[in-house]
Amino acid sequence: MGAKTALYQEHLSLGAKIVDFAGWDMPLHYGSQVEEHYKVRGEAGMFDVSHMTFVDLNGARVREFLRYLLANNVDRLQTYGRALYTCMLNEQGGVVDDLIVYFLDEERFRLVVNAGTHDKDMAWIERHATAYDVTVNEITDVALLAIQGPDARHKVHHLLSDVQREKAQALVPFNAVETEGFFISRTGYTGEDGYEVMIPRDQVVDFWRRLHKAGVHPVGLGARDTLRLEAGMDLYSAEMDEETSPLEAGLKWTVAWEPLDRDFIGRKALEPQYNATPARKLVGLILDDRGVLRSHQRVILDGEVIGKVTSGSFSPTLGKAIAFARVPFDVGERVLVEMRGKQLPARVVKPPFVRHGKACFE
Amino acid sequence: MSNAPSHLRYTRSHEWIETISDGTYRIGISDHAQDLLGDMVFIELPEVGSTVSASDECAVVESVKAASDVYSPLSGEIIEINEALEDSPDLVNRDPYGDGWLFTVKASDSSELDELMSADEYVVLTNEE
Incomplete structure (x- = not known):
């Protein structure tokens, strides 16, 4: 109680x-x-x-x-x-x-x-x-x-x-x-x-x-x-x-x-x-595959763990999973995120994902 | 309290089983399970024609809250999947025992059915959780 x-x-x-x-x-x-x-x-x-x-x-x-x-x-x-x-x-x-x-x-x-x-x-x-x-x-x-x-x-x-x-x-x-x-x-x-x-x-x-x-x-x-x-x-x-x-x-x-x-x-x-230049920064991630990004999932690049998801969920507006992740400052446009034994590709973007009710990304 | 229709059988892992015809069974997840998981966002179903053994992981239901494995209650062949779930995973929330069914199995050993719970037994289980 x-x-x-x-x-x-x-x-x-x-x-x-x-x-x-x-x-x-x-x-x-x-x-x-x-x-x-x-x-x-x-x-x-x-x-x-x-x-x-x-x-x-x-x-x-x-x-x-x-x-x-x-x-x-x-x-x-x-x-x-x-x-x-x-x-x-x-x-x-x-x-x-x-x-x-x-x-x-x-x-x-x-x-x-x-x-x-x-x-x-x-x-x-x-x-x-x-x-x-x-x-x-x-x-x-x-x-x-x-x-x-x-x-x-x-x-x-x-x-x-x-x-x-x-x-x-x-x-x-x-x-x-x-x-x-x-x-x-x-x-x-x-x-x-x-x-x-x-x-x-x-x-x-x-x-x-x-x-x-x-x-x-x-x-x-x-x-x-x-x-x-x-x-x-x-x-x-x-x-x-x-x-x-x-x-x-x-x-x-x-x-x-x-x-x-x-x-x-x-x-x-x-x-x-x-x-x-800070060592790490917070970025947005978008998962185009089916699956949901969730906090604590590991972010992978070239076989190495480079960061983790801090918050993730399914975005109803985009119809796909989105997240924040903390990664090295010089991260590129794509990373992999580990979930349920698989590594799925995610796009690295700059939040917000939605502005005034409209999706900012596909 | 969630509902559990009496004409269905149930598993401890919250699947339900409906007899379609002799040897053919439809599988879904219970009202209790969908309520615990919340809004469904993706459903991953097995391939039609694949064979499964009882208690194999053969589907995944992913909600806003968590991803959860679905286990086949019976051994046999997957003969049909609910393709409507691809675009409308929320059918599992809205109608877990009807339009929200997951797949149909042609069972190779119908005696496995004897291991499953009745609705009364299942309700007791969910009340204990």
């Missing part, structure tokens, strides 16, 4: 197959994860992601603290509600976690971090916050729904108050607004347009039911994984972890190297690598 979100009974009554995810009882799918995937690509789907960790940071020196804590630079956040994707590194340049940080006001920033890293993240943030007199408050009385897909925003707008709707409609991607108890963010983990909406826990069942009635399909963690994989988005503990540099996880773009005098945790360790 794991922890349960406020929507657990809703999931059960919708026929969800429940699985353990980081100590939470979460819906894997509600019948067919492939169908759910298509709904998000073509219409609108909703995900209960209330198991994630929400942290508010308060204090006069909170921006200064985050400049030091995060590898991306919070000085890129200059307007209220703006969001930034970033890694939080350890002293060795490995990734403690990846997260989204929101600028709420000069003395208040909000973090959304992974459920699977809750304890170590909280300890890490608190440990470093003390020196900056920043208070760390985990928010536990809210639920988070992601509503994603080409029809998602439109469907949500209908369920909001006039004031909320006006503010939501004005949001450009990667921005959020607090309005009448809701925190509405134009972000997501699917490659589609949509919102992530933070709602008081006691209001979320009603909102979920109204979304469902409006034709928004419930979507489980199974489709969440294939959607993010198609969209070329990393998953913590698969593509990166404490032993992996963001430079070898396709996340160099999230490490703000300039200004050169900004010290952040992990900077010194990354220094020799940053302008050098």
Whole structure:
């Protein structure tokens, strides 16, 4: 028996197959994860992601603290509600976690971090916050729904108050607004347009039911994984972890190297690598043969193991298996992947695999 | 609880067996098995005309979750395969005992049938899992 979100009974009554995810009882799918995937690509789907960790940071020196804590630079956040994707590194340049940080006001920033890293993240943030007199408050009385897909925003707008709707409609991607108890963010983990909406826990069942009635399909963690994989988005503990540099996880773009005098945790360790050619990199793979790429499969070239698949699955949009793999930087256009005693050829590509609902590759 | 029609026989490895005519049997995977595996994405079937022995791996069902071997419950010759699965592997999910059948065997030793489980026995097994 794991922890349960406020929507657990809703999931059960919708026929969800429940699985353990980081100590939470979460819906894997509600019948067919492939169908759910298509709904998000073509219409609108909703995900209960209330198991994630929400942290508010308060204090006069909170921006200064985050400049030091995060590898991306919070000085890129200059307007209220703006969001930034970033890694939080350890002293060795490995990734403690990846997260989204929101600028709420000069003395208040909000973090959304992974459920699977809750304890170590909280300890890490608190440990470093003390020196900056920043208070760390985990928010536990809210639920988070992601509503994603080409029809998602439109469907949500209908369920909001006039004031909320006006503010939501004005949001450009990667921005959020607090309005009448809701925190509405134009972000997501699917490659589609949509919102992530933070709602008081006691209001979320009603909102979920109204979304469902409006034709928004419930979507489980199974489709969440294939959607993010198609969209070329990393998953913590698969593509990166404490032993992996963001430079070898396709996340160099999230490490703000300039200004050169900004010290952040992990900077010194990354220094020799940053302008050098890294030994390894993260690539996309596409399997044209029948079979499914899966994490931990070995990548082979000229009879030698050169890397491994970090995440893999069947892509409903492409109709074939896709994956991320970490391989030598100078890898060519083709490799072999070992599965079930066979070695099958895979194409090496640059993710994303799918953009705005359309396949980027044959 | 998953369903297991009483006119079929079953194996411990979750195949079902339907008697088509004397000596000819249709094979598929149970509702319980497809439910555990989730959405099917590829089905690899044996070649028509090939011979199999009981408990040989002779097909693979691959879902979003895992690839799983299918074992022939009976020895004999593969006389027909479900070609519709090539384009619609999801038939195994939608209709595991009907349109989602996998292959048909002409059995060389029908006494092997005695080793198989009844629906009641199979349901007991799946409830224990």
